[in-house]
Amino acid sequence: MAFCCHHSSLKSLQTTYSAMKNEATEPSSPERFETRAVHTGHDYVAGTGAIIPPVYLTSTFEYGNEGGFDYTRSGNPNFRLLERTLASLESAQHATVFGSGVAAITAVVSTLKSGDLVLAEENIYGCTFRLFAQVFEKFGVKIIYTDLSDPANFELIKTHQPTLVWIESPTNPLLKILDIQAIADAAHQQNSLLLVDNTFASSYLQRPLELGADLSLLSTTKYSNGHSDALGGVVCTNHDEWQDKMIFAQKALGLQPSPFDSWLILRGVKTQSLRMERHSSNALELARFLEQQTSARRVLYPFLESHPQYEIAIRQMRSGSGIVTVDFDWDLEQTLQFVESLRYFPKAESLGGIESLCCHPASMTHAAIPKATREAVGITDSLVRFSVGIENIVDLLDDIRQALAKI
Ligand SMILES: Cc1ncc(COP(=O)(O)O)c(C=O)c1O
16 A cells, blocks of 8 residues: 555656756856755655655665666765755865764775875865875875975975875864965866865865866865764866766765765754854854953964964954864973863864864874974974864853863
């Protein structure tokens, strides 16, 4: 009985399913970011009346269906919806989703072959560094690191003509801002491609493909989802051949996300614009407070006028995002005492969720690196990174003040 209307409902959903195929988005779409975030993908629930799409918890699909689905490792309706939305928000024709940001990085690097060269910014995310060093270098992929906030080093792109130039902006945890447009131009002159890890900025604040990048990668675990309850990654591009490579990696390497995580991330994405406005305004206020009312040695935030690349930041980002890094100029004990006295900033890795967090790189993310090596790149014992949430800024500042008073 339950199956008696199977074929007629399949027919009525035909238009719907066609819209779900992993087809290019229309970059000419006239709607603004906020509207696209809420409405992209809505059309496919036509025929059911559901305002919010269901979670397709199925590993396999009946052969010959209109959506072209066969097995969830190589595609699921929840992936397609999220891909269409993220592509639209990144101003990309294509997006492919993965099970985490690291899975997205793996997908891109897996396309390289022995002898290919990646020229990477030296301040990249630690797990990207680890993946290059401990996995892909074994297969003959070569990596060179340099400081790409210094335009003099663009010469290295000319010297080495790498297959890929790999950057993040802002970087972690020092929040360096790299000039995406200038690096894209330098890369293209050598027929190299530019990948930007856009995780720290988010699609709402910065769109690398509009600035000339070839690939924009995000850990959607962070600001895209925004609620610290799912992991995901995405690679966005306008190059058809790169889209084919990413779809291949999604299924052939088993890097796909779960349908439920994709559903959660799509739900999170709908409020990204609101969240990013609040993250940025709270973070700017916290940065100004730390700079003006404490004796910190350095306060780093892209939209502070004192930031070394402030001019680039205001040109390529809509606002400064939610991360503030500060060097308090204390010893290790004082810094740990401060961090542990905070009420609203639990000590935790990750970032980009609605809740504030704080990270002490010397004892957490960078603990395995010898002190002298860490300090040489600016990661001192008194460096603290705040991921500023969407709470009321008055409460956040009160919390910082009471913890400062304990030192
Ligand atoms: C800049 C950046 N890229 C990639 C990743 C990896 O993402 P995931 O943790 O979702 O694998 C992270 C995680 O912190 C990150 O900060």
